[in-house]
Amino acid sequence: MTGPSTRPAVDVVIPCYNYARFLRSCVRSVLDQPGVDVRVLIIDDTSTDDTPEVVAELTRDPRVEGRRHEVNKGHIATYNEGLLEWAKADYTVLLSADDLLAPGSLARAAAVFEANPNVGMVYGRVVYYQDQDRLPKVVTPPAGTTVWSGVDWIEARCRTGQNVLSSPEAVVRTSVQQRVGGYRADLPHAGDLEMWMRIAAVSDIGYVRGKPAAYYRVHQQSMMRTRFSSLFADLEQRQAVFDLFFREHPDLPPRLKSLANRAIAKDALWRAVRAYDRDRLADVPVDELVEFARRVDPGAERLGEYRALRRRRALGPRACSRTQLFVGSHLVKRGRGLVSKQVWKWRGQ
Incomplete structure (x- = not known):
């Protein structure tokens, strides 16, 4: 046995x-x-x-x-x-x-x-x-x-x-x-x-x-x-995660929430930057992304991504898409994608 x-x-x-x-x-x-x-x-x-x-x-x-x-x-x-x-x-x-x-x-x-x-x-x-x-x-x-x-x-x-x-x-x-x-x-x-x-x-x-x-x-x-391919669905849901998590775990160091806010603001601004690099202003709501970043992180305008966006706005999307100006090698290496791949898959829900 x-x-x-x-x-x-x-x-x-x-x-x-x-x-x-x-x-x-x-x-x-x-x-x-x-x-x-x-x-x-x-x-x-x-x-x-x-x-x-x-x-x-x-x-x-x-x-x-x-x-x-x-x-x-x-x-x-x-x-x-x-x-x-x-x-x-x-x-x-x-x-x-x-x-x-x-x-x-x-x-x-x-x-x-x-x-x-x-x-x-x-x-x-x-x-x-x-x-x-x-x-x-x-x-x-x-x-x-x-x-x-x-x-x-x-x-x-x-x-x-x-x-x-x-x-x-x-x-x-x-x-x-x-x-x-x-x-x-x-x-x-x-x-x-x-x-x-x-x-x-x-x-x-x-x-x-x-x-x-x-x-x-x-x-x-x-x-x-399908359901979760929206640009803002990704950003807003991740921000909601951090807001909720730290609200329910007040014993964690407050600096962690600030780190998360800054990271998500950078992500939103980087998407706006890439919209200029790819001449996709008709598809990407740049102004809304900037307002989202400001709302998430009050210091968003001091970020390198914000300064990079200002330079691109001065040049215009066609010039940016031809020259493919990047914020800097340190940001390119981070490999920020346009839509996070870490999402649930479920058809028709």
Whole structure:
């Protein structure tokens, strides 16, 4: 007779809305994980495609369970149903049905948890790829692990104003997840960033270098390209995250909130600068971006990005787009994008 397993246990919640074509490969990427005991819950949020039939097929494996909502509840309620009501294992993963876990990622994360009892979340490198059957080849950097104190990790987020996770690469200690609660319905676009910081407020954060942790699929139906593609949705939701987080954590140093405000103001101004460089003033609301930056950070007009914008306004967009004047190499190296990639993907919600 075989005794109880001593391997780490991981519960994986897979919300699905009209992603039947991706679901088999997603679940297989979980079931094939070595060195851990996995359990999968697929939550079908009233899909209109073949999701019920695919779920019926996948649940023949005793490690897979399926639920179907009678009415569409939306992504936040679906996430929280799985994470707070169903998950019971040592560790939990929220995995979109169109993404994949990388081979061995759960065992690598579990090893960090086992060696560091104060760590509440472990993540690794995510690889973005297009809607195709073959995964991209990636260069694997040297393996290693970093563990930050929660406050240090929060400060790093404040300095950039950006999220650094896409979600599928995050593994959370289940006791910590249930301690901090679920995702917030009032932050549908940047609720993941707020969640990660909430976890960092009560625990340390681990990072695994080397092999990828997950593959994030980018396609035309993803939430990234549909509901939350607005320029201001990204900026305003990230600002709302920091406002809410620091309001609910008044014990943290006030300078952290100031760092976050400045970083988001810089981001808004940088987008305005790039609108001149690309001659896209007809598409990008430069004046609104400037007012947003001023509102977020009263010292916005002292920033290098603001001075760069003034120079471009003096030259005009055509001259800027021909010469491609940049603010400075130090800003180019920061690699600010026009729209943050760290967003939830959910079609039609």
